[in-house]
Amino acid sequence: MDSNSGQGFAVLELFTSEGCSSCPPADELLERIQKDAGNKPVYVLAYHVDYWNRLGWKDVFSNPDFSKRQYWYNSKFTSQVYTPQLILNGKTEFVGSDEEQIRNTLTAALNGKPITTLSLQGHQVGKNxxxxxxxxxxxxxxxxxxxxxxxxxxxIIKAGENKGRTLTHAQIVKQFSTFSLSPERKGSETVVLPAGFDTQKWELIGFIQNPDTGEILAAAKTSVPSPSASL
Known part of the structure; x- marks a missing residue:
């Protein structure tokens, strides 16, 4: 992939569910976008919401915190809450399978000029x-x-709207944490690792978000090195 001509970035947040028959095409599109991005600053996050769980299939990746995040966006600028819904850079929403609109807006975002940047590092220390x-x-x-x-x-989905299907998922958010930026705009925080964490199969994606408007101002990602044998 050629490098983007601008210095912009794109954070794509997909709200999805294994219980929703309209969601697999959106999941597949986000996986293609992830692969097509190469080294471009494109950050894909799939949040599995829990409000579909009562309709026949409990999504093992679902979390009520992710549903709350989608409703938080709804309070800022979205007209409704639904799946699959995609939010780009915290300020534009799409049907998550609308490839043409998503890719066009993604290109425009990459050609933007952000006013700030973010870098991240993660180090495992025991269970933290x-x-x-x-x-x-x-x-x-x-x-x-x-x-x-x-x-x-x-x-493998055994009930609900997607019964009998084998679904592949990419960039599944397992947990997220919110912190205040220090006045120096640098610092360190500690979180407890989720069950099943694997340095080879997981990554960290971080972003700075305006809590009043929802707009995302900078983003970064990093892998987590394997802990040393002494830990």
């Missing part, structure tokens, strides 16, 4: 993860959000 961050450029008002992401999974 130490996260260090640095934001440079113009000072901004925002919160630091860090998501722990499982890169790939496969599920």
């Amino acid at each position: 993860l130490n996260i260090t961050y640095l934001s440079e450029g113009q000072p901004v008002q925002g919160k630091l959000i860090v998501a722990m992401v499982q890169k790939h999974a496969v599920s």
Whole structure:
């Protein structure tokens, strides 16, 4: 892939569910976008919501916190809550399978000029993860959000709208944490690792988000090195 001509970035947040028959095409599209992005600053996050669970199939990746996040966006600018819904950079929403609109807006975002940047590092210490961050450029008002992401999974669906299907998932958010940025715009935070964490199969995606508007101002990702034998 050629490098993008601008210095912009794109955070794509998909709200999805294994219980929704309209969601697999959106999941597949996000996986293609992830692969097509190469080394471009494209950050894909799939949040599995829990409000489909009462309709015949419990999504093992679902979390009520992810549903709350979708409703939070609804309170900011979205007209409704549904799946599959995609939010790009915290300010534009799409049907998650609308490939043409998503790719066009993604290209425009990559050609943008962000006013600040973010870098992340993660280090495993026992059952915890130490996260260090640095934001440079113009000072901004925002919160630091860090998501722990499982890169790939496969599920066999035995009930509900997708009964009998084998679904592949990419960039599954397993947990996310919100922190206040330090006045120096750099610092460190510690989170407890989720069950099943694997340094080879997971990554960290972080972004700075304006809590009043929802707009995402900077983003970064990093892998987590394997802990040393002494830990």
